Amino acid sequence: MEAAAFLSDKAAAISVVEKHEFPFQKTLGPQVGGAVLKMLQSKGVKFYMKKELHELKGKDGKVSHSLAAFVLTPFLAGVTPNSAFLKGTSIAKDNSGAILVDLRMQTNIPNVFAGGDVVSFPVALLNGDHSSIHHQQVAEAHGSIAAFNMLKKQKELHTVPFFWTTMLGRSIHYAGRMGQRERGMKGHNSLHPSAFYSRDGFVTAAASLNCDPTVSLIAEVLYLGKKISKEEAE
Ligand SMILES: Cc1cc2nc3c(=O)[nH]c(=O)nc-3n(C[C@H](O)[C@H](O)[C@H](O)COP(=O)(O)OP(=O)(O)OC[C@H]3O[C@@H](n4cnc5c(N)ncnc54)[C@H](O)[C@@H]3O)c2cc1C
Known part of the structure; x- marks a missing residue:
């Protein structure tokens, strides 16, 4: 785009x-x-x-x-996980070919780690459901956690997925994760100024168009483990 x-x-x-x-x-x-x-x-x-x-x-x-x-x-690029090179190994993958990892970015094989676009990992905002998230910030967080654990410094992933880009001079920010069950709450086909996704009455993701720093603030709240109810968001 x-x-x-x-x-x-x-x-x-x-x-x-x-x-x-x-x-x-x-x-x-x-x-x-x-x-x-x-x-x-x-x-x-x-x-x-x-x-x-x-x-x-x-x-x-x-x-x-x-x-x-x-x-x-x-x-x-990035549409299908590029994991074909693992053919013949016993590293576990999901149906899409994404490598399954835990919160330490470890695969089902001890001491074999993976991260970034190619993995499916437990997403806290989705109550631990596995998901593949193709954002630069997520890949960086995965890399950092994998490195800690490779060095035997036990550390679990704690992050809020964050995506940003600019298009035609306008910023698009997106924090959190919309899974299969999440529903859009505000507007349709518009982001003026923000849209929210919720699951079981609580916000799991927010997006905005040229309305900064709204989504950064929401990311911060979610990062602190606080919940934003559907009513509060509305
Ligand atoms: C067009 C486009 C626009 C994007 N825009 C944004 C954006 O605005 N904001 C955002 O947050 N994210 C964006 N993303 C997503 C972001 O780029 C990715 O989430 C991020 O780069 C993932 O990092 P990664 O290290 O997992 O994979 P990559 O950055 O894809 O790196 C994987 C590397 O591994 C190499 N490789 C693959 N297979 C093998 C192999 N068998 N052996 C050796 N090397 C191999 C590849 O050549 C590549 O260099 C965009 C992606 C695309 C494609």
Whole structure:
């Protein structure tokens, strides 16, 4: 999405092919995705939603426009855990191929650690349910915890997933985690100024568009182990 936003006033035409209904849907949820979709559409970006790319056909079978390939590459990255190299080992993975780790980032094999996009780990905000979270901050937290435990300094992961980016001069912040059971509470396809996700009456994630530092403050509250009720958020 960042590439599409950056190129929106430079390229002659930009098309985004996305297999879900909204961009960022699995990572950030439909509210954030819907807001991004509208922002980019207003800049002329064309979206082909719920579609999968199978082939690029150029003139006479050749894609001559180098930019097309450039834009596609990052979109394909990070979608599927790159764990094929573990084939033949007994390291446990989930159905998507993500490596299963505990809160010390240890796999089912003692002294074998993993972290980042390739793992599925217990998420405190989801009552310990496993989830794969593809954020830079999460990968850094995993790396730090794995290193401590590799050095036998027992330490468990304690973090609130945090994602940030900027698009078309506006900041998008997202803290927490929206799992399968979470529901959006405010607005639909908009982030003006913030959206919340809740489970069993309590906030598990919040997102905002150009409304800082709201989400940072919410992350801080969640980090301290405090609960924010649905009513308080509303
Ligand atoms: C286009 C794009 C935009 C993003 N924007 C944001 C953002 O705005 N904010 C945010 O928080 N997050 C963002 N992310 C997500 C963030 O980049 C990732 O969550 C983070 O980089 C994960 O870190 P990692 O170390 O797990 O994986 P990576 O950063 O992907 O690093 C994995 C490394 O391992 C290498 N590797 C893979 N397989 C092998 C192998 N078999 N042998 C040796 N090396 C191997 C890869 O080449 C790569 O260098 C974005 C991701 C993408 C793709």
